Amino acid sequence: MLKVENLHARVAGKDILKGLSLDVKAGEVHAIMGPNGAGKSTLGYVLAGRDGYEVTEGSATWDGAGSGDAASAEIDLLDLEPEERAALGVFLAFQYPVEIPGVNNTYFLRAALNAQRKKRGEPELDSMQFLKRVREKLQVLHIKDDLLNRAVNEGFSGGEKKRNEIFQLAVLEPRLAILDETDSGLDIDALKLVAEGVNLMRSPDRAFVVITHYQRLLDYIKPDVVHVLADGRIVESGGPELALELEAHGYAWLKDRIAPKTAAA
Amino acid sequence: MGVALLDSLKASFDALPSPLDDARGDAFAAALADGVPTTRAERWKYTSLRALERRSFVATAPLVSPVDAALLAEIPAPRLVFVNGRFDGSLSRVAALPEGVSLRPLARALAEGNTRETSFLARRFARADETFAKLNAALACDGALLSVSEDICCAEPVHVVFVGAAANADLAWHVRSLIELRRGAAITVVEHHFASGDHAHLGNALMHVHLAAGSQLRHARIQHDAARGTLIARTDAVLARDTLYRRVDLELGAALSRHELNVRLEGEGARLAANGVLLADGRRHLDTRLGIEHIARDTTCDLVWRGLAAGRGRAVFHGGIIIRAGADGSDARLSNKNVLLSEGAEIDAQPVLEIHADEVKAAHGATVGRLDESALFYLRSRGLPVTEARRLLTAAFCRETLSVLDDAALVDVLGVQLDAALARIELAP
Numbered sequence: 243m244l245k246v247e248n249l250h251a252r253v254a255g256k257d258i259l260k261g262l263s264l265d266v267k268a269g270e271v272h273a274i275m276g277p278n279g280a281g282k283s284t285l286g287y288v289l290a291g292r293d294g295y296e297v298t299e300g301s302a303t304w305d306g307a308g309s310g311d312a313a314s315a316e317i318d319l320l321d322l323e324p325e326e327r328a329a330l331g332v333f334l335a336f337q338y339p340v341e342i343p344g345v346n347n348t349y350f351l352r353a354a355l356n357a358q359r360k361k362r363g364e365p366e367l368d369s370m371q372f373l374k375r376v377r378e379k380l381q382v383l384h385i386k387d388d389l390l391n392r393a394v395n396e397g398f399s400g401g402e403k404k405r406n407e408i409f410q411l412a413v414l415e416p417r418l419a420i421l422d423e424t425d426s427g428l429d430i431d432a433l434k435l436v437a438e439g440v441n442l443m444r445s446p447d448r449a450f451v452v453i454t455h456y457q458r459l460l461d462y463i464k465p466d467v468v469h470v471l472a473d474g475r476i477v478e479s480g481g482p483e484l485a486l487e488l489e490a491h492g493y494a495w496l497k498d499r500i501a502p503k504t505a506a507a
Numbered sequence: 508m509g510v511a512l513l514d515s516l517k518a519s520f521d522a523l524p525s526p527l528d529d530a531r532g533d534a535f536a537a538a539l540a541d542g543v544p545t546t547r548a549e550r551w552k553y554t555s556l557r558a559l560e561r562r563s564f565v566a567t568a569p570l571v572s573p574v575d576a577a578l579l580a581e582i583p584a585p586r587l588v589f590v591n592g593r594f595d596g597s598l599s600r601v602a603a604l605p606e607g608v609s610l611r612p613l614a615r616a617l618a619e620g621n622t623r624e625t626s627f628l629a630r631r632f633a634r635a636d637e638t639f640a641k642l643n644a645a646l647a648c649d650g651a652l653l654s655v656s657e658d659i660c661c662a663e664p665v666h667v668v669f670v671g672a673a674a675n676a677d678l679a680w681h682v683r684s685l686i687e688l689r690r691g692a693a694i695t696v697v698e699h700h701f702a703s704g705d706h707a708h709l710g711n712a713l714m715h716v717h718l719a720a721g722s723q724l725r726h727a728r729i730q731h732d733a734a735r736g737t738l739i740a741r742t743d744a745v746l747a748r749d750t751l752y753r754r755v756d757l758e759l760g761a762a763l764s765r766h767e768l769n770v771r772l773e774g775e776g777a778r779l780a781a782n783g784v785l786l787a788d789g790r791r792h793l794d795t796r797l798g799i800e801h802i803a804r805d806t807t808c809d810l811v812w813r814g815l816a817a818g819r820g821r822a823v824f825h826g827g828i829i830i831r832a833g834a835d836g837s838d839a840r841l842s843n844k845n846v847l848l849s850e851g852a853e854i855d856a857q858p859v860l861e862i863h864a865d866e867v868k869a870a871h872g873a874t875v876g877r878l879d880e881s882a883l884f885y886l887r888s889r890g891l892p893v894t895e896a897r898r899l900l901t902a903a904f905c906r907e908t909l910s911v912l913d914d915a916a917l918v919d920v921l922g923v924q925l926d927a928a929l930a931r932i933e934l935a936p
Binding site for chain 1: 879880881882884885886887888889890891892893895896899900902903904906907
């Protein structure tokens with residue numbers, strides 16, 4: 243679904259990603275763990291197409307094969323505008339969802355969904371169809387409907403913001419969801435709710451990249467692959483047991499992994 | 508002295524039907540003596556009238572196009588309509604006015620010699636930069652007179668409509684109006700300024716607002732004048748004790764529009780909640796100047812203005828608040844946020860707070876920036892095309908001002924006007 247190869251990216255003149263490679267297949271859940279400053283959030287922004295994140299080397303290729311859409315075989319993701327990536331099925335759950343006063347949450351979500359559908363050549367949903375979908379999602383996610391009529395994230399608590407991200411994820415039904423530290427700032431109940439939402443969304447043709455600092459989230463979202471990101475590269479990949487190892491030993495051991503490489507360069 | 512604008516208005520003044528009262532003659536002489544304000548005058552620093560003062564205007568034109576009926580179709584009764592500054596009975600609808608509400612043209616009160624109704628015209632304008640108020644005092648022979656009797660609460664909005672209609676000459680018209688709420692009265696007034704057909708007229712509109720103790724006024728003013736038109740408007744409001752004045756000003760049209768909003772909080776506990784939007788796209792020049800005076804104790808003002816400048820447009824905002832000695836316990840808040848949408852646009856924002864009293868709360872701020880990049884990316888990351896995302900953000904930015912009216916139906920009406928005006932702005936990056 244997504245193949246990232248030797249990705250280098252810089253932000254404000256500073257190199258952050260330094261040769262990151264990642265191969266995510268449909269149906270898989272990848273966890274990306276790493277210390278602060280490793281480049282975790284940068285990876286999310288680069289894949290979603292944020293301005294100011296300059297890719298200097300490498301590629302991110304979207305493989306739409308298997309989605310039933312023959313036209314979307316191999317696409318250079320980095321060439322596309324954020325909204326074009328969204329229409330392909332890329333979704334980024336923000337670490338810090340943005341408050342947008344004056345923009346109604348439901349109106350915005352419907353406009354976004356219909357813009358995506360239009361781009362994909364699918365019929366747009368009228369307000370009844372959209373509301374039906376929204377109600378279904380709220381019910382399965384156990385989210386109260388009071389967030390529907392509020393402005394996007396305005397005055398939301400930390401937990402509400404993260405729940406709103408998962409709600410948008412559920413309504414937009416992306417093919418690849420990147421969760422950027424969705425667990426940060428959540429208490430255990432909110433964390434479980436968010437994890438439950440993700441688990442309900444798991445399917446053979448949808449993939450997840452779960453970016454997190456802590457192993458805790460992975461108690462509730464079982465990853466297929468765990469990667470360790472340090473100094474802009476994946477330095478270790480393994481099964482779920484790798485996360486437990488990190489939990490036990492912390493990130494200090496990574497220093498040995500990074501140093502020789504840097505010295506060699 | 509060879510100022511074409513004043514020379515042409517002199518001709519209009521001389522043609523007024525006599526006998527004129529002395530006050531008009533005095534006002535006109537004073538206007539001529541002061542001349543058209545220049546940018547050296549502090550209050551006109553950012554708005555040049557040099558192009559305007561070189562133009563000539565007439566009071567009447569041989570040919571005036573009929574007002575496009577569709578433009579009035581959306582405006583329900585009761586409504587008082589003025590075309591190029593003159594009352595138009597056939598377009599107005601005042602048959603079913605609620606009990607205790609009087610709405611009629613100034614020209615009628617003047618013709619009847621009703622001095623009680625026209626006593627508000629006696630107001631003098633002393634400052635040298637008040638030329639347009641003086642010209643108005645000299646030349647205005649029509650306008651809207653709205654009066655609401657004691658304890659009458661009128662649920663239906665009253666509409667006062669000033670239409671500039673296309674003609675085969677550039678017209679200058681002067682209207683002077685009064686909204687008077689007696690003790691405990693409450694009403695909603697929507698003031699419309701718009702064009703029927705293309706024209707380059709000069710409108711000079713002066714509005715007085717008198718709120719007696721305990722009265723409440725909701726006042727929306729929508730300025731959507733002709734793209735080549737000039738409007739010099741001024742609102743002078745006086746608030747007695749325990750009054751509430753909610754107001755929204757949408758500045759959406761005209762080539763040059765200047766609005767001065769002067770509010771005197773004279774009675775204890777008087778409250779002003781006034782918001783506005785300046786939408787300066789194309790080559791539009793919009794200038795709004797607030798002069799809020801806290802005179803009595805425990806008075807409050809809450810002012811929220813939003814400016815958008817696109818193309819080669821220019822928005823000028825001056826938010827002046829004075830808290831006079833003795834106005835203790837006053838609370839003044841002003842927020843002015845502006846967004847520049849293009850390189851060629853300009854915004855001049857100037858919040859000025861002057862405090863002469865103790866124990867007051869005051870906060871003011873003005874910012875000029877661009878659309879919030881992180882919000883823009885957030886919307887796009889969900890699939891909204893960039894132009895639509897920008898439109899959503901600019902609309903939200905402006906719509907924030909409307910809720911102060913606390914009237915869902917009215918907010919909807921203003922929202923539609925605002926969206927229609929925003930739709931003409933080029934938002935592609």
